[in-house]
Amino acid sequence: MTDNTNTNSFQKQKNKEEMKKQLITFALMIGFTIVAFSIVATNAMDKMFAVPLLLILALIQVGFQFYYFMHMKDRGHEFPAMMIYGGVFAALLTIAALVAIVWW
Amino acid sequence: MSHDHSLNPETMPQEPEKATLEGKNKFLGLWFFLGGETVLFASLFGTYLALRNSTAGGPSGQDIFGLELVFLMTMLLLTSSLTSVYAMYHMKNNDFKKMHLWLGITAFLGIGFLACEIYEFYHYITDFGFTFRSSAFGSAFYTLVGFHGGHVVFGLSWLIALMVRNAKRGLNLYNAPKYYTFSLYWHFIDVVWVFIFTVVYLMGKVG
Amino acid sequence: MSIAAAQKKGFGAFLWDYLTTVDHKKIAHLYLIGGGFFFILGGLEAMFIRIQLIAPENDFISAGLYNEMFTMHGTTMIFLAAMPLLLGLMNAVMPLQIGARDVAFPFLNSLGFWLFMFGGILLNCSWFLGGAPDSGWTAYTPLSVESPTHGIDFYVLGLQISGAGTLIGGINFLVTIVTMRAPGMTYMRMPLFSWTTFVTSTLILFAFPALTVGLFLLMFDRMFGSAFFNVALGGNSVIWQHLFWIFGHPEVYILILPAFGVFSEVIPTFSKKRLFGYTAMVFATILIAFLGFMVWAHHMFTVGLGPVANAIFAIATMAIAVPTGIKIFNWLATMWGGSITINSAMLWALGFIPSFTIGGMTGVMLASAVADYQYHDSYFVVAHFHYVIVGGVVFGIFAGLHYWWPKMFGRILNEKLGKIGFWLFFIGFHLTFFIQHFLGLMGMPRRYWVFLEDQGLDTGNFISTIGTFLMAIAATIFLINIIYTAVKGEKPAGDPYDGRTLEWAIPSPPPYYNFKQLPLVRGLDPLWIEKMDGKGKMTPAEPLGDVHMPNGSILPFAMSLGFFVAGFGFIYQTDHQAWNLAIFVGMGIALGSMLIRSLKDDHGYHISKEELEREAD
Known part of the structure; x- marks a missing residue:
């Protein structure tokens, strides 16, 4: 350092x-x-x-x-990016379900 | 391991927030936490979207939302995001005074945002009788926006504690990661707000 | 230094040491004690359920108490027994396996444990305070909103607090693995247990927030009059089911993946072969985690989501059988041609393979949405999830405990007692749950207090209950084994099993700084490589120098206590306003402790080089 x-x-x-x-x-x-x-x-x-x-x-x-x-x-943000995209993946599934298959 | 000494510009590493193992850990830990927060807010947004038309005869979003106030709040929070970027810029240049100045402005803008939000809720409750209990839509609205507001309150407390604590000691490798992680958290609050003003207010107004 | 001195000072100092410890090995002990306590509690609840069902129209316990029993059995076993026991193993072993001196956030590690513990205690206080939760561990609305006692309130607050602890633990493990691996320990050289810890922690990170939100919504509906699940005001109770299972399905992978990790350590060690298909195992783990997020609605096939949604979730569910199958074959192939030692740890691993495979097969049966209409809410489902959770997770925990007991406590568990315990448990387990498949197919619904005579259910239920007793005896034998071992057990060398991974390169139990010098890792199974090269011990990656250690702190305990007190305040403020005081006091303690933590610098301390030199190897 x-x-x-x-x-x-x-x-x-x-x-x-x-x-x-x-x-x-x-x-x-x-x-x-x-x-x-x-x-x-x-x-x-x-x-x-x-x-x-x-x-x-x-x-x-x-x-x-x-x-x-x-x-x-920037460099050194591979893991942050991975976890944010992981969160976005789970988030999209959650929102899709709550929008699409709650009322019918 | 002399991380308890104040930094002078001669020995300042390029990225003070990640210069120590502790700093690196804090940096990653907060990012990972934000990954979890993404799902937390997604669950709240999902609930809101599922219940946005469940007004139970009460007022709907179209009836009550006023775009002027929301625009003002958006500007306050977006600007506070920029000011915290400025603060981090000065941290990298090891200019502690300027960093604190910009953080102070950030806090000020955050408080302004919070005041607007309190006024907004007060306005809905007294002028429209639209409360947390009046319909499923009301519950979902106040929970989603309130959770965001709660994050703002927590962020402000964090910032103020940080500034008071370090006012006299200057920047060092022990507290640089703390400032940096705060700024990440604050940006994330802004990210959530971008979706709130889009999904709740603008889409609510469109119908 | 301070820790060694404290242990000589008698019980008070010993207790204080554990209350304030931030050492991952001691936190592991705490997790095992806490999880073990709740495991016994959950086991007793299971006994009550089975005794009630031993005969038709039995009245051993009342219908209301029966509801509380099965609710608390499920909740306790999942949240308060299985998960903490696994977190205990992870805490004890993962930092050693990757060659780290501690975890990334020792303070948060301790906070995670105490939050779990106080959450668990809060939940169980409900037994003495007017009745435990009684609407199933899934707490489906609107039943859970309408439940008249405070039971569900305890459920909500207890799980909220312990869930926060688990989330903290997950983030801690993730960061530890990313930043603190020893020199040379690349990702594809990490032992599989560390890999499953990593993947499990990711699942915790993304799954628990959904539960957090679900619990908040339920709490607001019950305590503050909101209308999320109140149909009269436009609410919708399916939202709870989605949020619960978006969390709940990844949760079962949170439980099973670490168990897979344990078997992937035990089987190679006692087969004297490296794990077959290491890379495939890693990717199968990741694939299971990924798919595990897309299948939650298979718990909701009969809700009426529509044929499209049901079909998607059915296919995704069946797809999970593929990576799981890869794992099963890899374990078998690891043993193939190996020089196998059969001891207690290995017995649990061997027992796991057929038991879990049966659970997996019924899982694929249940995944078929059309067939699920028949199985739904029957004992077939009960049999299925006990086959995967007991046959997978509990077997894994026992295997891990037998395997790492010497490393954690410095004593080898008695083999004879271990083997007797295994066989009793194995037989009891299959006796209890195999017959339940058929009870379910014959139409016996789950969660019913009584069944009627002469419907073909009598013998099956009787056999099932007998099996439970065998499992209870086996668990008692394990407890006896622990006590016996503590008194008379053999003290192991650092490496009693001729192990392959880094945790066996240091003494048992390890010194509080773990590694005097961080080891240089030259490949998968690093210790084994050194043994094969004739060296037998790790090459240090750094010269002997000062070691930085974190200070202990009572603040995690204080914070958790604060939330515990505030929890009571939230539960009872609906009865009387005076309880708001408890909220303020509790939150004051918790937030005050946080403030102290933020304001007081804590740089830790250093063990000097000289001191390290004095310590024997």
């Missing part, structure tokens, strides 16, 4: 670039949120289109959160 000291300007520069990416991510997230809210607020489209579109927007945002804000894109 001694070799990778961070006083050098290279590392600082890298952090800065990373932060710039984070800001772009944030701007996109805010953009998606505004789009999502305005779809609903203006009644711009039919329910059949609106609902899938809203879900897609949410998924993209969540992807940004995980991969950029939480650094899942």
Whole structure:
């Protein structure tokens, strides 16, 4: 743990670039949120289109959160990614069941 | 194993949160916990989706949800996610003061979010008579949103305890993982909120 | 250091040592004691059930008490006996097998145990406080919402607390295996018991949250007037069934996979051969876990999910037979041509194979949705799940206990008593449950208090009850064996069985720091490799140096006690508001302890190099 000291300007520069990416991510997230809210607020489209579109927007945002804000894109995140995807797998099954086969 | 000494920029490792075995363990442990939380919230979302039309003659989501407040809450929480990213940025640059400043803003935004949520619940209960007990939809709504709110409360308590405790001692390899895991937890709260505003409020409004 | 000193100081210090311990080996002892206690309790409940059913229209216990008995028997055996006993074995063995000095989160390890223990005690307090839960271990709504006593409240809070403990334990094991394997211990060199610990922990991580939510919903309905399961207000009771089984089915794999792991250690050791098809075993374990998440609705075939859903779940269920079959064949192939030693541990493993296979066959029968309409809620189902859980899990636990007893307690269990116990249990088990298949096919429903005379059920039930007595005698013999061994047992060398994996490379019982120097692992069955190379012991991977150890703490005990007190508050606040005080006090203790834990730095301590040098090998 001694070799990778961070006083050098290279590392600082890298952090800065990373932060710039984070800001772009944030701007996109805010953009998606505004789009999502305005779809609903203006009644711009039919329910059949609106609902899938809203879900897609949410998924993209969540992807940004995980991969950029939480650094899942970085190295050393193989296990976190595996466990999150494992959780998503169980989560999808749970939601599918509770949506599809509770009422009939 | 001199992890109880404060760091100076000369000896700062690149990823202070993962520089020790304890730190690595905490980092992975929290991630794995979030994997479990995914299923926890999925169960709550599933229950909500199953019961969203069970209004039992009471008000439905379409009747009561107001998009303005939800938009405000979303902005507060999304911004707080960014501010905690800023805090971690300053942690990596070993700038403790700036890190605490950004964490302070995060806490402030979190409290703002919570205040809005309390107001929202109060508004539903007094103005619409829409409570936890009025219908299965009510129970599911308050449980889902309330669980998220509970996570916000827990996250805030965590953050405040962390900030008070370390205010005078600066950043070191012992507390860096604690800050980092908090930020992960806080982002996850935001992830859940993205689904709440989409699935509960926006889809509820669409019908 | 502190631990060795404490043991000389008499009972008070000894007790304090165990209350505050964060050593995985001592936590394993605690799990075994706690799980063993509840196992006896659950066994007694089983005896009450069988004695009631020994003759037609018996009135040994009342109908209400009978309901409480079978509910508590199931709940206790699954949550409070089988799981903790397995967690105990995992705690004792897994860190040694991967060559670690402790687990990743020693403090949380202790917290996990105490949460389980207090949850279990809370649940069992219901016996003395107005009646135990009485709507089956599955607690189906609306029956469980309407149940008039506080029994179900105890069920909800008790399981919530102990479930949180299990979840913590699962995360702890996962992180331990990811970050703390010894140098050279790659994933594909990990002993199979460590692999099953890993996969089981993943299942715990993804399955328990569904139970947590289900229990919360039930708690809110019973205590705070919500309407999740209240049909009049638009609720739906099938939600509970889904949430319960989304947890419940992975739960049975949480139970059986570690048992598979035990057999995969015992059979190679006593066949003097490496495990046949190691890679296939690993992937079969993962595949079982993966499929295990997609089959829960086979418990709900008769709910009326519709033909499409039933067909999907039926096929997924049958698919699980494939990886399980791979395992059975691999165990057989491991023994094939081996030089087999038959001792108690091996006997349990040998008894397991045919017994579990029968359970697996009936499982495939039950998986057929159309046929399940006949079997559903009959004794056929009872026979099936006892064949897999007793024939698989309990046999596995006994095999593991016999196998690792010397490693855990520094004494070898008596072989003669062990063998007598095995044969009595084996015969008793088949006597009890084999006949139940036919009782079920003849139409005897499960969970009924009495059956009528001359319907062809009398003899079968009588035989079944006799078998139970044999199992009870066998369990008693095991207890006698423990006491006998503690007093007169032979003290083993570090490696009494000529073992293959790392836990046998260190003394029995291991020193509290496990490995003086972390071992260098050169392949699968690392100790065996060194033996074959003529060295006989592990090569150290590091020079002798200071060892970092965690400090003990009473806080896990305090936190769990706090939740226990708060649990009573939640249960009784529906009767009187004053009980809210208990909630505040309990949560105060729990949250206060958490705060202390967060605010007080705990860096642990170091054992110095000199001290390590002084200790004999």
